[in-house]
Amino acid sequence: MVELRRNRRLAKGVSIAGVGIAQFGAFPAKTTRDIFSEAVQDLLNRSEYGLNISDIQCGYIGNFSADRFEGQAHLGSILSDWIGLTPTPFTRVENGCASSGSALREGVMAIASGLYDIVLVGGVEKMTSVPTMEATDNLASVADSLYEVPAGFTFPGIYASVAKAHMDRYETNLEHLMKVSIKNHHNGSLNPKAQFNMPLEELMQQRIDWAKERSAEIPHWNDANEFLNDLMANPWIAWPLRLFDCAPITDGAACALLVSSDLSRHFTDTPVNIIGIGQATGRPLHDAEDLTSFGATRSASKEAYDMAGINPNQIQLAEVHDCFTIAEIIAMEDLGLFTPGDASRAVDDGRTSLNGELPINTSGGLKAKGHPVGASGVAQAAEVFLQLSGKAELRQVQQKGLNLALSQSVGGAGGTSVVTIYERG
Amino acid sequence: MLDLNKSFSSASFYEYLINEMLMGTRCNNCGDLSIRPRPICFKCHSQVLEWVQFSGFGSLSTFTIIAIPPTIMVNRGFSRDNTYCSGIVTLEEGPRVSGFISGVDCNNPDTIEIGLSVKVDFSNMWEDLPTVMFVPR
Numbered sequence: 165m166v167e168l169r170r171n172r173r174l175a176k177g178v179s180i181a182g183v184g185i186a187q188f189g190a191f192p193a194k195t196t197r198d199i200f201s202e203a204v205q206d207l208l209n210r211s212e213y214g215l216n217i218s219d220i221q222c223g224y225i226g227n228f229s230a231d232r233f234e235g236q237a238h239l240g241s242i243l244s245d246w247i248g249l250t251p252t253p254f255t256r257v258e259n260g261c262a263s264s265g266s267a268l269r270e271g272v273m274a275i276a277s278g279l280y281d282i283v284l285v286g287g288v289e290k291m292t293s294v295p296t297m298e299a300t301d302n303l304a305s306v307a308d309s310l311y312e313v314p315a316g317f318t319f320p321g322i323y324a325s326v327a328k329a330h331m332d333r334y335e336t337n338l339e340h341l342m343k344v345s346i347k348n349h350h351n352g353s354l355n356p357k358a359q360f361n362m363p364l365e366e367l368m369q370q371r372i373d374w375a376k377e378r379s380a381e382i383p384h385w386n387d388a389n390e391f392l393n394d395l396m397a398n399p400w401i402a403w404p405l406r407l408f409d410c411a412p413i414t415d416g417a418a419c420a421l422l423v424s425s426d427l428s429r430h431f432t433d434t435p436v437n438i439i440g441i442g443q444a445t446g447r448p449l450h451d452a453e454d455l456t457s458f459g460a461t462r463s464a465s466k467e468a469y470d471m472a473g474i475n476p477n478q479i480q481l482a483e484v485h486d487c488f489t490i491a492e493i494i495a496m497e498d499l500g501l502f503t504p505g506d507a508s509r510a511v512d513d514g515r516t517s518l519n520g521e522l523p524i525n526t527s528g529g530l531k532a533k534g535h536p537v538g539a540s541g542v543a544q545a546a547e548v549f550l551q552l553s554g555k556a557e558l559r560q561v562q563q564k565g566l567n568l569a570l571s572q573s574v575g576g577a578g579g580t581s582v583v584t585i586y587e588r589g
Numbered sequence: 590m591l592d593l594n595k596s597f598s599s600a601s602f603y604e605y606l607i608n609e610m611l612m613g614t615r616c617n618n619c620g621d622l623s624i625r626p627r628p629i630c631f632k633c634h635s636q637v638l639e640w641v642q643f644s645g646f647g648s649l650s651t652f653t654i655i656a657i658p659p660t661i662m663v664n665r666g667f668s669r670d671n672t673y674c675s676g677i678v679t680l681e682e683g684p685r686v687s688g689f690i691s692g693v694d695c696n697n698p699d700t701i702e703i704g705l706s707v708k709v710d711f712s713n714m715w716e717d718l719p720t721v722m723f724v725p726r
Contacts, residue, residue: 300659301659308687313661315688316662316689321653321655324653325676400672402653450685450687451631
């Protein structure tokens with residue numbers, strides 16, 4: 165038996181040298197390729213030293229289900245052609261909602277292997293082209309279609325079951341979940357690319373205007389808390405999760421330019437190095453070791469922390485996969501950032517707010533920035549890049565010596581988890 | 590007569606289920622039990638497995654009340670005004686299984702307790718897709 169290497173190391177340094185983000189939202193007139201191109205254009209327009217698109221040697225694109233949402237498969241070829249990069253090799257990566265988290269990892273490995281020096285990683289999802297019920301069906305396909313879906317489980321339903329188990333064990337309550345949502349909506353209001361680039365108060369006013377236009381009964385709320393506690397405004401999706409516990413259905417794309425670290429300063433004065441990355445799979449919830457925790461996140465983060473040679477308590481900022489509010493809470497615990505049961509209290513105390521001790525989801529997270537599922541992993545990396553390079557504008561974290569950050573991308577309910585650790589270059 | 594020679598496949602699992610048997614596999618090497626009948630033992634990776642019948646008794650480990658159902662459940666008559674309960678049941682033999690939980694008050698989820706004693710129920714099987722269903726004991 166050969167001796168296997170347990171402590172995985174990247175054979176070569178890999179850096180992010182630029183990012184691009186398309187506007188997130190609902191765009192009936194845009195197709196997958198249009199949205200992806202918008203992200204690539206943003207990368208080119210932000211580039212400091214005139215990035216030449218033909219310098220890109222290889223691409224990995226996360227996409228969950230353009231085949232179901234739009235009838236378009238084989239996105240590697242389609243997207244390479246659309247941005248004028250043929251015959252450069254492009255590969256679509258599908259890992260459910262972690263698709264571009266995994267595309268990022270493929271790109272890192274492509275450079276670390278020595279095969280390439282300049283790789284484009286990205287993700288795209290066009291979701292609003294189908295009715296909500298069809299989108300619900302498509303999303304449910306990330307769960308086990310033979311053993312979870314026949315029991316009536318939807319995707320929100322599986323996370324709702326995690327929430328119920330967490331509430332039962334740790335006294336997490338609806339108020340804690342609501343605090344995650346309020347925090348992320350606040351951050352999203354400061355992110356011009358977010359689907360909800362507005363305070364909750366503005367959403368409330370929209371509802372009131374909508375009722376006035378239709379001569380319906382005009383609702384009244386004194387504040388966002390009252391709004392979120394009104395089951396007419398914030399109805400159950402899958403008890404104990406309500407509408408504002410769930411990330412929206414979103415069209416969007418993001419991309420990042422990965423380069424060999426020795427080349428990074430040819431592209432930017434503020435590179436961000438990827439110093440640890442791990443990926444793991446997990447079992448469906450009914451066979452998970454623990455109903456309040458994702459083993460895949462624990463395994464992937466251990467791999468990433470070991471590779472980076474750091475401890476969780478050194479992380480200063482994190483973008484985590486808050487497809488549902490409860491997902492942010494268990495991510496905080498599984499990543500070792502808070503002890504199990506303490507994450508809810510940390511949110512409650514504002515410790516994860518924009519200027520708290522450990523800001524989480526400064527972009528607005530999947531909840532408020534939007535969740536074009538195949539794009540979310542790279543969109544997180546883009547936010548980390550902007551924060552570590554001091555380019556996050558209105559939502560820039562003010563912490564002195566901001567140096568180490570983490571992102572976590574999850575597929576399904578813990579079926580896949582990708583954890584990446586970044587250091588300011 | 591119980592046919593124990595079916596292949597270890599999902600088709601076999603659901604064939605048993607429509608014949609009112611909750612079946613799974615036991616590993617002949619390590620004894621691990623599994624509801625989902627895979628050809629390789631999850632624990633020790635042995636390929637020597639056998640079918641076993643589960644009693645169908647267990648307890649509710651977690652659950653949700655679905656207000657926005659998928660197409661398959663809409664076709665079965667469920668909606669925001671007619672919600673239903675899906676849950677995870679820990680069987681008395683140990684393994685857990687996802688199931689439809691019937692006979693609970695979906696309008697008052699706070700009355701449904703974690704740990705609720707349940708048993709498998711074959712009396713209301715949908716014909717479109719067989720479903721593992723439980724009722725309170």
